[in-house]
Amino acid sequence: MSAGRKSVLVFRELPEDQLARIAALHDVTTANPRKPEQLAAFEAALPGAQGLIGSSYRITPELLDRAPRLEVVSSISVGVDNYPIASLQERGILLCHTPGVLTETTADTVFALIMTASRRLVELSNHVREGRWDRNIGEDLFGWDVHGKTLGILGFGRIGQAVARRAALGFGMPVLYHNPAAVELPELAGRATHVPLDELLARADIVAATLPLTEQTRGLMGPREFARMRPGAIFVNGGRGATVQEAALLQALDAGHLRAAALDVFAVEPLPQDSPLRRHPRVTPLPHIGSATHETRYAMARLATTNLLQALAGSRPDALYAPGA
Numbered sequence: 175m176s177a178g179r180k181s182v183l184v185f186r187e188l189p190e191d192q193l194a195r196i197a198a199l200h201d202v203t204t205a206n207p208r209k210p211e212q213l214a215a216f217e218a219a220l221p222g223a224q225g226l227i228g229s230s231y232r233i234t235p236e237l238l239d240r241a242p243r244l245e246v247v248s249s250i251s252v253g254v255d256n257y258p259i260a261s262l263q264e265r266g267i268l269l270c271h272t273p274g275v276l277t278e279t280t281a282d283t284v285f286a287l288i289m290t291a292s293r294r295l296v297e298l299s300n301h302v303r304e305g306r307w308d309r310n311i312g313e314d315l316f317g318w319d320v321h322g323k324t325l326g327i328l329g330f331g332r333i334g335q336a337v338a339r340r341a342a343l344g345f346g347m348p349v350l351y352h353n354p355a356a357v358e359l360p361e362l363a364g365r366a367t368h369v370p371l372d373e374l375l376a377r378a379d380i381v382a383a384t385l386p387l388t389e390q391t392r393g394l395m396g397p398r399e400f401a402r403m404r405p406g407a408i409f410v411n412g413g414r415g416a417t418v419q420e421a422a423l424l425q426a427l428d429a430g431h432l433r434a435a436a437l438d439v440f441a442v443e444p445l446p447q448d449s450p451l452r453r454h455p456r457v458t459p460l461p462h463i464g465s466a467t468h469e470t471r472y473a474m475a476r477l478a479t480t481n482l483l484q485a486l487a488g489s490r491p492d493a494l495y496a497p498g499a
């Protein structure tokens with residue numbers, strides 16, 4: 175190893191040009207532990223790794239024990255629920271993430287979930303594909319207006335706020351939001367109201383979750399909360415699956431209390447083959463596509479690479495989530 179070069183373990187595929195930025199300065203091993211044939215290479219590289227970059231893999235304290243030289247973990251995601259934050263801090267390992275660059279794309283996805291569930295887009299497209307469009311559709315296939323409906327947003331971070339702008343300014347929707355603190359947004363003055371959770375659930379026609387997964391939000395939407403939603407309301411989730419008790423959601427749908435749900439995230443991903451959410455007639459499931467566009471995934475990879483290189487050079491990364499102790 176040349177002087178100054180460090181060992182970097184890339185645990186999810188990176189665009190070629192971003193990989194080249196790292197390889198110009200450091201020694202790189204690419205091994206995706208989610209691919210069984212690459213797991214051994216990942217394990218073998220851990221003891222020497224000073225930088226880790228990737229996403230969608232749970233990093234445990236036990237894994238950190240096997241990476242004693244680690245200085246930085248650079249996640250290609252905004253969510254950090256896959257990382258043991260306290261253990262990283264105890265060991266003085268920096269954690270970086272990718273806020274900002276995926277906000278608008280993920281808000282587009284959440285709004286697509288709202289449109290899909292309300293206007294039954296996937297169901298009606300399948301109606302055409304499966305050869306059942308042989309006469310004008312009847313009331314049994316009509317949807318529900320989105321414009322003018324009251325939208326309740328759970329979580330009012332960057333993504334929740336971007337959903338609120340789409341709803342309030344584009345679709346004339348009164349917005350309620352549940353968040354630890356009120357957020358002053360001049361462009362939404364008088365259009366978005368900070369309310370307690372129970373009030374939001376009781377008043378919203380459509381509830382959209384954009385929550386991170388934390389100890390406070392895990393299982394937040396349970397039987398009590400779904401029962402408090404308006405009869406015939408819609409639930410969508412573009413945050414983290416484990417903020418929802420999925421059995422309670424299914425129960426609310428099966429009881430006819432909720433109209434429909436559209437979900438981009440699940441407690442277990444990929445969604446198990448036997449999950450009833452895969453085939454429920456009033457659930458539209460998506461494979462966690464929140465930020466999955468060419469432009470945004472590239473921007474995330476570039477920011478994560480910059481974070482990694484800055485940390486390995488001893489500078490403060492642009493998007494530091496948790497400073498090392």
Ligand code: DGY
Nearest residue numbers: 250251252253464465
């Ligand atoms: C994130 O960045 O946390 C998203 O969930 C990935 O799409």
